[in-house]
Amino acid sequence: MNLASAAGSDTLTPARSRPELRRRLVLGLMVVPLLLVLAWVLFLANGTSAGPAIKEPGEFLVTLLDGITVAGLFFVVASGFTLIFGLMRTVNMAHGSLFAMAAYIGITIQQTMVGKTRNIEAADVSLAAWFVPLLVGAMVAAVIGIVIQQVLLRWNEGQELRQALITLAVAVILSDQMLAWFGGLATRMVWPGAVTHFFEIAGERYATSRLFMLGMAIVVGVGLWLWLGRTRMGMVIRAGVDDRDMVRALGINIMAVFAITFFVGAFLAGVGGIMGASFAGVAPGADGQWLLNSLVVVIIGGLGSLKGAVAGSLLFGLVVSFSPAYLPQEFTFYSIILTFVLLAVVLAVRPYGLFGKAAA
Amino acid sequence: MTMSKSRIALLVVIAAVVALPLIGSDFFISFLMTRVLILAIAAASIVFLFRYGGMTSLAQFLIFGVAGFMVGNAVAESGKGLKLGWGPWVAVVFALGIALIVALILGALASRTSGIYFLMLTLTYAVIGYYFFGQVTSLSGFGGITGIRPPPLFDEHPERLYYAAVGLSIVAYVGFKAIARTPFGLALQGTRDDPVRMASLGFNVPLHRTLAFVIAGFVTACAGILYIWWNGQIDPTSISIGPTLDLLIIAVIGGISYLEGAWVGALVYVLANNYLRNVPLLDQIGITEARFNTVIGLLVLLIMILSPEGIMGIVDRLGRGGRGAEPSVPSIAKVETG
Numbered sequence: 001m002n003l004a005s006a007a008g009s010d011t012l013t014p015a016r017s018r019p020e021l022r023r024r025l026v027l028g029l030m031v032v033p034l035l036l037v038l039a040w041v042l043f044l045a046n047g048t049s050a051g052p053a054i055k056e057p058g059e060f061l062v063t064l065l066d067g068i069t070v071a072g073l074f075f076v077v078a079s080g081f082t083l084i085f086g087l088m089r090t091v092n093m094a095h096g097s098l099f100a101m102a103a104y105i106g107i108t109i110q111q112t113m114v115g116k117t118r119n120i121e122a123a124d125v126s127l128a129a130w131f132v133p134l135l136v137g138a139m140v141a142a143v144i145g146i147v148i149q150q151v152l153l154r155w156n157e158g159q160e161l162r163q164a165l166i167t168l169a170v171a172v173i174l175s176d177q178m179l180a181w182f183g184g185l186a187t188r189m190v191w192p193g194a195v196t197h198f199f200e201i202a203g204e205r206y207a208t209s210r211l212f213m214l215g216m217a218i219v220v221g222v223g224l225w226l227w228l229g230r231t232r233m234g235m236v237i238r239a240g241v242d243d244r245d246m247v248r249a250l251g252i253n254i255m256a257v258f259a260i261t262f263f264v265g266a267f268l269a270g271v272g273g274i275m276g277a278s279f280a281g282v283a284p285g286a287d288g289q290w291l292l293n294s295l296v297v298v299i300i301g302g303l304g305s306l307k308g309a310v311a312g313s314l315l316f317g318l319v320v321s322f323s324p325a326y327l328p329q330e331f332t333f334y335s336i337i338l339t340f341v342l343l344a345v346v347l348a349v350r351p352y353g354l355f356g357k358a359a360a
Numbered sequence: 361m362t363m364s365k366s367r368i369a370l371l372v373v374i375a376a377v378v379a380l381p382l383i384g385s386d387f388f389i390s391f392l393m394t395r396v397l398i399l400a401i402a403a404a405s406i407v408f409l410f411r412y413g414g415m416t417s418l419a420q421f422l423i424f425g426v427a428g429f430m431v432g433n434a435v436a437e438s439g440k441g442l443k444l445g446w447g448p449w450v451a452v453v454f455a456l457g458i459a460l461i462v463a464l465i466l467g468a469l470a471s472r473t474s475g476i477y478f479l480m481l482t483l484t485y486a487v488i489g490y491y492f493f494g495q496v497t498s499l500s501g502f503g504g505i506t507g508i509r510p511p512p513l514f515d516e517h518p519e520r521l522y523y524a525a526v527g528l529s530i531v532a533y534v535g536f537k538a539i540a541r542t543p544f545g546l547a548l549q550g551t552r553d554d555p556v557r558m559a560s561l562g563f564n565v566p567l568h569r570t571l572a573f574v575i576a577g578f579v580t581a582c583a584g585i586l587y588i589w590w591n592g593q594i595d596p597t598s599i600s601i602g603p604t605l606d607l608l609i610i611a612v613i614g615g616i617s618y619l620e621g622a623w624v625g626a627l628v629y630v631l632a633n634n635y636l637r638n639v640p641l642l643d644q645i646g647i648t649e650a651r652f653n654t655v656i657g658l659l660v661l662l663i664m665i666l667s668p669e670g671i672m673g674i675v676d677r678l679g680r681g682g683r684g685a686e687p688s689v690p691s692i693a694k695v696e697t698g
Contacts, residue, residue: 091476152665160476161416162692165612166664168605172657180651288601292487295480303477333495340488344469347481351472 026349041326049332050325058202063325064318065201069210071317072217073275077290078297078309079224080268086241086304087261089160090153093167095269096291097174098141102270103277103286104182106137107189114190122196130192130278138270144174145266146259153262154255175287188281189274213275220268224306237261241304296339300346302356311354315342365679370620377526381519390518392630394590397525400626401532401583403610405576407622408536410611412545413572414474414552419466419482421607422489423577425599426462427584429493430455432505432594441505442498448511456581463577464570471566471573474555486604494596504595508588521590528586529623532579536619539575548572609660615670617691624671632656668692 041060045052053060081095111117113129152166195212198205228234236257240247248254276282276290293316298304301312319342323335346354381389402424409415433441434451446454470481493500514521539545550558551565559565588594597603606629614625633652667673669691 089476091480152661159692161479162664162668164476164479165608165668165692166661168608169657169660169664172605172609172660173654176651176653176657285601288487292484292601295484299477299481299484303480333497336488336491336495340485340492343481343484343488347469347472352477 023349030345030349041322045326047328048326049329058204059325061202062204062206063321065206065210067318067321068314069214069317070279070320071313072214073272073279074293074297074313074317075217075309076220076268076275077272078294078301078313079220079306080265080272081294082298082301082304082306082309083224083268084262084265085298086306087237088153088157088258089304090149090262091160091164091167092145092148092265093164093291094148094171094174095265095294096287096289097171097178098145098266098269099273099276099290100178100282100287101144101174102137102141102273103189103282104178104187105140106133106274107187107277107282108182109133109136110189120190122190122193125190125192127192127194130189130274133189134271134274137274138267141270141273142263142267145269146263148266149259149262154258157258171287171291175284178287179284184284186281186283187277189278191278209278213279216271216275220271221306221310228306233257233260296343298356299343299353302350302353305353305355308353308355315346374530377529378523381522386518389522392634394518394522394525394586396623396626396630397522397529398583398587398590399607399610399630400623401525401528401586402580403607403614403626404529404532404536404619404622405580405583406608406611407614407616407619408539408579409572409576410616411619412536412540412548412552413569415470415569415573416476416479416608416616417482417573417576418479418604418608419470419485419489420576420580421599421604422486423459423463423466424580424584424587425489425493425594425596427455427459427581428588428594429500429505430458431585431588432508433499435508436505439505439507440497440501440503452585455585456578459581459584460574460578463574463581467570467573467577468566471569474569483601483604486599487601490596490600493599500594500596502596504593504598506593506595508592508594510589510592514589518590521586525586525590528582532582533619533623535579544568544571606656609656611670612660612692613663613670615672615676617669618672618676621670621672628671629656632659664692 042053050056050059050063077095077099081092084090084092084095110125110129110133111120113132114120114124116124148167148170152170153163156162156166191209191212195209197208199208200206226234228237236247236252236254240254240257244254247257272290273282276286296316297309297312299312300315301308301310316339319338320335323338324332327335327338350356377393380393384393402420405420406417409417409420429441431448431451431454434444434446434454435448436443437445444451466482466485470478470485473481494502509515510521514524540549547558547563548568548571550561551563551568555565558568591598610625610629611622612625613628614621614623632655636652636655663670667677669676
């Protein structure tokens with residue numbers, strides 16, 4: 001199920017000379033470094049913080065789980081971004097701001113519900129003291145999102161750059177206002193006590209809360225998949241992705257569909273914000289950081305594609321968790337470069353991402 | 361050939377800028393106006409890429425920073441970084457070389473995308489660059505490189521640095537306009553308007569985009585070198601996502617389709633940043649200097665809603681008095697898909 005505008009197979013790549021041959025060559029060339037990386041992680045990685053996987057299977061498993069669980073968080077945030085782009089071709093630069101807004105509001109509500117503002121222990125936090133902030137925070141993000149869409153984006157549909165700059169201005173304003181209201185200090189949500197345990201896996205302790213995060217992501221992913229694939233509304237959205245004007249001509253109120261999609265996309269940013277605030281906290285700059293994470297995911301996976309968001313999150317999550325663990329210790333600060341290498345490799349093969357298609 | 365109105369206006373502006381140190385205070389010239397010019401040159405490279413290549417680049421400030429960091433690494437004898445202890449002019453060549461290589465790689469990677477994809481990809485470059493310089497302590501670290509002195513020519517002579525920025529501004533403005541008229545520039549504009557047709561005519565579209573990106577990178581790298589001489593230090597925060605977006609905002613305020621807009625936008629931006637607190641009554645409605653970003657954000661929002669072509673677009677429209685043909689510039693409102 002590809003949300004991207006399906007323009008057949010003729011992607012708009014200029015200079016399509018001998019494309020098939022070239023692609024095979026590039027793919028072939030990519031297998032070699034992939035095997036090298038695998039060999040390195042499995043057998044050779046002495047002098048890294050994790051050690052070769054053959055000798056330290058526990059470390060390997062933990063790194064793998066770290067990658068997959070953080071990919072879950074990436075997916076929740078990026079899925080909203082890609083959903084909005086897929087249907088409306090709006091690049092919502094305020095997506096990270098919606099994330100941060102939900103996070104701050106969630107934190108405030110959790111603090112009120114628990115009854116203290118600092119040193120909140122996981123044991124203090126009931127499931128309600130996590131899910132109520134989640135719902136309220138995400139709803140606020142969704143309402144802000146729909147206001148942005150109705151007031152600022154409804155009348156300039158199709159003007160991609162103008163819309164991106166409008167949402168950029170909104171992001172600048174929101175970020176400044178959040179600084180004024182919530183201050184400049186880093187704060188965080190606390191996972192509910194019910195999911196804050198540790199369990200043993202191949203000799204390593206592992207936090208249940210990370211698996212809970214992955215579980216949330218799977219729920220979101222399956223929910224989106226069912227919504228888009230099995231309901232009438234989802235059918236209309238998919239049709240709208242392919243041909244907005246045709247959907248409109250069939251008498252369907254596409255403006256309502258746009259509004260609902262923006263609502264859901266912003267809501268997902270908010271859900272991600274609560275999860276992210278519980279996972280890593282939130283501080284000024286988190287909005288830009290999470291906008292970037294969404295961008296990396298969709299650039300790798302392809303804008304507008306749900307499958308792409310899954311693939312992009314997984315690849316990005318794995319690179320983020322494996323590179324500090326399996327780079328030689330004196331080079332771990334180069335791990336950011338590997339994110340760039342991942343982007344570069346994907347773009348070299350597919351300029352519009354793994355599952356993306358050029359705009360029609 | 362009689363001089364057109366706009367050309368006369370341009371000469372008047374240049375004369376005023378050159379004469380400005382005679383009347384302006386040291387603070388105004390060396391602090392504000394030099395900053396305006398440096399930011400404007402970097403913003404002009406964004407305008408160049410947008411106007412002639414149809415690319416909205418957010419990587420310009422990264423290349424600006426690469427040049428600055430490389431100068432810092434090359435000349436510093438102590439402190440953070442590589443501490444090469446080279447002469448200042450060798451450092452310039454070194455920094456320009458590295459910046460051009462970076463621009464070439466980034467440009468080549470981005471050249472097969474366009475439109476909104478290009479914007480997102482270059483934004484990603486910018487943020488990765490920020491973390492790169494933050495984390496790679498052998499080049500900088502989050503503390504940045506401090507205590508860089510400009511070459512003796514400019515040391516203790518801030519007004520000379522101002523004139524250097526004026527000179528570079530003129531070269532960048534005239535140079536960008538000249539490049540647009542070369543066969544390369546015309547082909548570039550062709551790739552902006554219809555990449556598929558240009559490709560089928562035998563033009564190598566990604567190559568043209570990459571070259572344009574490198575040219576823009578060269579200009580912004582020059583601005584980056586001026587910046588580190590002017591500021592004496594550079595840290596990753598000065599090229600983080602905030603300043604990166606601010607540079608695009610400067611171009612947008614001035615008018616991203618007008619080369620002059622870069623200078624107009626930088627002037628408005630820096631003066632607003634500095635003099636906002638002096639505007640009476642503003643603080644009574646909760647707008648203080650600390651909320652500068654809210655003001656700038658609202659300004660951009662207003663421009664995007666009312667006149668996406670920025671201040672120069674308004675000037676252009678007024679200048680034509682509502683008559684005459686539509687301006688032959690790419691418009692934000694018209695840019696659709698990539």
